Every structure is written in structure tokens, then in C-alpha cells.
Amino acid sequence: MKYKANILFSVGSALFILLSCNTKPKTQKEERSAEPSRPNIIFILADDMGIGDLGCYGQEYIKTPHIDRMASEGMRFTQFYAGSTVCAPSRASLMTGQHTGVTHVRGNGEFPLLETDTTVAQLLRQQGYSTAMYGKWGLGLEGTAGEPQKKGWEHFTGHLHHVDAHYQRPDSLWRLKDGKLQKFATPENSYSNEIFAQDALQFIKQQPEDKPFFLYLSFTIPHAELVVANEYMQPYLDDKGESVFTPETAHPDGKHYGPQPYPKAAYAAMVSSIDHYTGQVLQQLREKGIDKNTLVIFSSDNGTHVEGGRSMDDVAFFNSSSNYKGVKRDMYEGGIHEPFIVRWPGQVKPGQESDHIAAFWDVLPTLAELGGVEKTPENINGISFVPELLDQGKQPQHEYLYWEFYEQGGKQAVRKQNWKAVRLNIKKDPDAPIELYDLSADPAETQNIADKHPDIVAEMENIMQEAHTPSPLFSF
Incomplete structure (x- = not known):
């Protein structure tokens, strides 16, 4: 069942969602006048963000106005699941359309995609899409079958190894140049996610109007190293420069992740930073005049974490897992039940809430259908949810996830x-x-x-x- 939602946003306060049931069948006059052309596609993925961390899912303390607006302008799913409860298998599921009982990558570690694995990027590129990925890959190191350029990406800046992505200010990143991977030194004290966001904005600017593109923006926030630029910390510090979320328990230096005196404030700042980057992307689409022909999706790879100085008390304080049990590495809802928001002006009606039960392995067949792919790999587990998005025909359901x-x-x-x-x-x-x-x-x-x-x-x-x-x- 779908609902129309009137959503009132208030920065820094709880969001109130007034739902009114609307089960009246669409009349013929309400049908769209024309089939949509192949859209540009942008998939924005957070790293270890809980479903309760966003205002549009009930967050009271962390400011996420851009993502909240995105939800009000599109469809907000309430029963969507990640591919796994940690990053690599979740991303493998997203890319291949397979659940973890089938996909080759079922855990974190040195496990690249196989040569025989087909990704959504490969399918869309075969259909004439320009493809770009910025951020955390984690599905194949240099010299393996899972290198980004071997899996459909024409443009890439980011981390190959998931452990490298633990650090918010790395000294180097990888980039594709002339179809080959090259490591380059990052500017001193720069933040990797700022680089990913800027590269993504530049990619959008450079795209010709007559060719669709697929952009995968795979951020490394709010993952465990709670280190973030001062501009995002400021809203969560008082006039003395101390956290507004007292009491705080500092994370000491000398650990795997960098030190942080105010883990709660830093976590909130990291969530707000990804909201800021998402807002920049949406603004760039409007400025370029391609807003209405661009499908934008926002989600997270698994539940919130308790690493890098973050505790279960912090999770409870922010209600990061919403009313669900568990966090990252749990098979309970808090570990895999994720935010999932789709915005496509003129095609996905605004203010919708969907209770369709779906998961990351449904993304490949969905984007493939929208991109004009006639045949998807036979070994996928996903089911396209295009009927749900466009309110056209009966939506097929999974027997199980x-x-x-x-x-x-x-x-x-x-x-x-x-x-x-x-x-x-x-x-x-x-x-x-x-x-x-x-x-x-x-x-x-x-x-x-x-x-x-x-x-x-x-x-x-x-x-x-x-x-x-x-x-x-x-x-x-």
C-alpha cells in the first residue's frame, strides 16, 4: 500500500509526517502522458548510517535538510534492506543483483569480484551510459578481476581496499587515467569525501546532454574514524567549542581509528556532511537543467556502528537504529534495515511512502530496466521495483529475502x-x-x-x- 505524505521539515527539530491513506485507483487521466526516456542515474551510498540517522526517518538531533527534502520530493521506502550487515558483501549484492547465499563476495577481506560477475555498471555501459564511481569500492584490488575498470567504470577516484577507507584523511587515493589505475597523493589535511564529492560534481558538469550517465557516489561516512571537517562540527559545538551532546567519552589516540574528544558530535557532523554533499549534487543537477531526467537514490550499506569511540549508549541517544534491534554485524533489523529514498521529478510522484519489501539485489534489475537493458544475468536474485516507483502495473513480490x-x-x-x-x-x-x-x-x-x-x-x-x-x- 502506498501513502501520500505531507512532510513538514524543521531544522534541528523532530520531523512530523502526517500520513493520509490513499488507496483510490488511478484514473486514466492520472496516467502519465508519455513513457520516460532513459534517465541519468545517481546512486549515493552512505557507509554505516543507521535508518534512524535521517530526519525523514525520525531523527531529532542531527540536521539532514537536503536528504529530507529529497524524501519529500520522491518516494521513501520503509521496508528496504541492505545486501549484508557489513560493507563488502553489501556492495557486492548491490553491484551484482545477488544475495549473500549466491554472490562470490560474502564477507570483508581480500575477495574480489570474479571475471564472470556482471555489475550494473557493465550493463548500463553496454547501453551507452557514461559510468563514474567515486568513493569506496572494496570489490577488487589492483591486478585482480575486480578492478573498477574491469567492472564497468570509465571514471574512478577512491579506495580499492575497504581498510584504506577507514581513514577520513588518507595520504593517497586511486584514480583511473586512460583506463589504468594510478595511485596519487592527496593534498595535505584534505578529506577524502570532499574529493569524492568534488569529482562527482565535476563529472556531472562535463556530461553531454545527449548521453545518459550512471554515477555511483560511495561515501566513507559516517564510518568508524570519527574525524570530520570543522565546518560540519560547528553546529554541534557550543560557544566554548565543546560538544552540545554532553556527556561525551573521548576516543583516545593510539588506536586503529583516529582520536576524537567528542564522538557524538563528530558522528552527527559526519551525517550532516553527507547531507551537504547530497544537496550539492541535487543543486548541480538543477543548475545544469537535467534535474527532471535524473533518478537519484540515497541509501546506506548497513546499520550504524559501535567503533572508533562510538558506543551503544551513543546509538541509543541518537536512536540511530530507530525502533529496531541491533547494529552493524547483526542480522536483526538494526543491522540490515536501511533508509532508501528515490527522487525522479515528473516520474516518481512526490511525498510517497512505500512499504514494498525489497533489498539491494533488486537495484540491478531496476536500474537495468530503466536504462533499456533487455536481458539481465540469469543468476541474479533481484526483482525490478520499477512498477512500484512509477505506479504502473502490479509490483512483483519476493517469496523471501x-x-x-x-x-x-x-x-x-x-x-x-x-x-x-x-x-x-x-x-x-x-x-x-x-x-x-x-x-x-x-x-x-x-x-x-x-x-x-x-x-x-x-x-x-x-x-x-x-x-x-x-x-x-x-x-x-
Whole structure:
């Protein structure tokens, strides 16, 4: 069911969303007069941002006016999931249209995409799109089959290795020049995400009007090193230069991530910085006059983190996971249930809220359909949600969504309609008990009702066996 939402935004305060149900069928007069042409496509991805970190999803303390406006001008999904609960497999799912029971990259580490893996960038480039990626890649180092230029990207500036992306002021980055990767030194004390944003803006400026483009802007914020430019920190500091979110527990120097005296203020500043970059992109589209033919998507790769000085108390303070249980590395909703916003003026009607259940592996078939791709790879798990976006025809539904994860003892999860199943510690006990939750009545997953529904538990166990395929790299 869809809802029309009148959204009132107030900087620095809670957002109030007044929803009025509208189930009246569209009349013929309401149909669009013409089919949309192939749009430019921009996918903006946050790194470790919780669904509750944005104003349009209920955030009260962190200012995100540009993303909130983007939601008011498009469609805000309430049941959208990341590909995994950590970055590399989540991004692999996004790029390949496969869930983690199938995709080659199922965890963080030295695991590049295969030569046989086809990405959404490759499909769109074959259709004549210019392709550019700025930010965190993490799906193939130099010399592997997963190098960006081998996976459809014509332009690239960013991190090849996910660990390099831990640091907000790296001394070097990679860039594609004449189709080859080159490492270059960054300006002293520069912030990598500022470089990514500026390269993206320049790319948009340079694009000809007669050729569509696909831009993937994969930021490294608000990931664990809580280091951010002073301009974004200022709104969260008082007149003494101290955090407005007292008490704060400082993160000391000498750790993996850089020091930060005010982790809560820095985290808020990082979220606001990605909002600022998103606003710059939207403004650039308006200035170039291509706003109405550009589809812009905003999401996050997994739930919020408790690293780099950030604690569970901080997560609770900001309500970063919204009303959901868990954070990054959890298979509970807080680890994988993400913000997902789509804006396409004139095609995606403004002020919409969608409860369509979807995940990152649906992005490839969706963008492929919009980009004119006639045939997608046969081994994908995704289903296009174009009917949901454009309100045209019946939207096909998944029979289920499936995830598997290999850290912390091994985990599996399944969502089927309103049922959610979670299995933990599989490496220790392959027959570990399955937890079962009814998300319609218990979205916070507080009541394990497995003992009351043995038939549903048996069905979920069968799905876990069916959805999992053997992997040469990952094993429970």
C-alpha cells in the first residue's frame, strides 16, 4: 500500500509526517502522458548510517535538510534492506543483483569480484551510459578481476581496499587515467569525501546532454574514524567549542581509528556532511537543467556502528537504529534495515511512502530496466521495483529475502512477508535453534515466538538450506 505524505521539515527539530491513506485507483487521466526516456542515474551510498540517522526517518538531533527534502520530493521506502550487515558483501549484492547465499563476495577481506560477475555498471555501459564511481569500492584490488575498470567504470577516484577507507584523511587515493589505475597523493589535511564529492560534481558538469550517465557516489561516512571537517562540527559545538551532546567519552589516540574528544558530535557532523554533499549534487543537477531526467537514490550499506569511540549508549541517544534491534554485524533489523529514498521529478510522484519489501539485489534489475537493458544475468536474485516507483502495473513480490554472514560464529536470516527468522552461532552448532519474530506486531524483535509456530520455523529452515549455495571462500 502506498501513502501520500505531507512532510513538514524543521531544522534541528523532530520531523512530523502526517500520513493520509490513499488507496483510490488511478484514473486514466492520472496516467502519465508519455513513457520516460532513459534517465541519468545517481546512486549515493552512505557507509554505516543507521535508518534512524535521517530526519525523514525520525531523527531529532542531527540536521539532514537536503536528504529530507529529497524524501519529500520522491518516494521513501520503509521496508528496504541492505545486501549484508557489513560493507563488502553489501556492495557486492548491490553491484551484482545477488544475495549473500549466491554472490562470490560474502564477507570483508581480500575477495574480489570474479571475471564472470556482471555489475550494473557493465550493463548500463553496454547501453551507452557514461559510468563514474567515486568513493569506496572494496570489490577488487589492483591486478585482480575486480578492478573498477574491469567492472564497468570509465571514471574512478577512491579506495580499492575497504581498510584504506577507514581513514577520513588518507595520504593517497586511486584514480583511473586512460583506463589504468594510478595511485596519487592527496593534498595535505584534505578529506577524502570532499574529493569524492568534488569529482562527482565535476563529472556531472562535463556530461553531454545527449548521453545518459550512471554515477555511483560511495561515501566513507559516517564510518568508524570519527574525524570530520570543522565546518560540519560547528553546529554541534557550543560557544566554548565543546560538544552540545554532553556527556561525551573521548576516543583516545593510539588506536586503529583516529582520536576524537567528542564522538557524538563528530558522528552527527559526519551525517550532516553527507547531507551537504547530497544537496550539492541535487543543486548541480538543477543548475545544469537535467534535474527532471535524473533518478537519484540515497541509501546506506548497513546499520550504524559501535567503533572508533562510538558506543551503544551513543546509538541509543541518537536512536540511530530507530525502533529496531541491533547494529552493524547483526542480522536483526538494526543491522540490515536501511533508509532508501528515490527522487525522479515528473516520474516518481512526490511525498510517497512505500512499504514494498525489497533489498539491494533488486537495484540491478531496476536500474537495468530503466536504462533499456533487455536481458539481465540469469543468476541474479533481484526483482525490478520499477512498477512500484512509477505506479504502473502490479509490483512483483519476493517469496523471501535471505542473508548469511560469516563473522561472530556465523549467522543466517530470512524475511518472508511479516515473518523474520534469525539463526546464530552456526559454526559451533549447524543445527542451532532458529529465532522467529512477527515484524508486523514486533518490529523490534523482542519476542522470540519460535516455540509457538513450529511449522513456520520448519519453513524458514528449509529456506535457509535452499538459499545457501556452497562457496570456496566462506563456510559455516
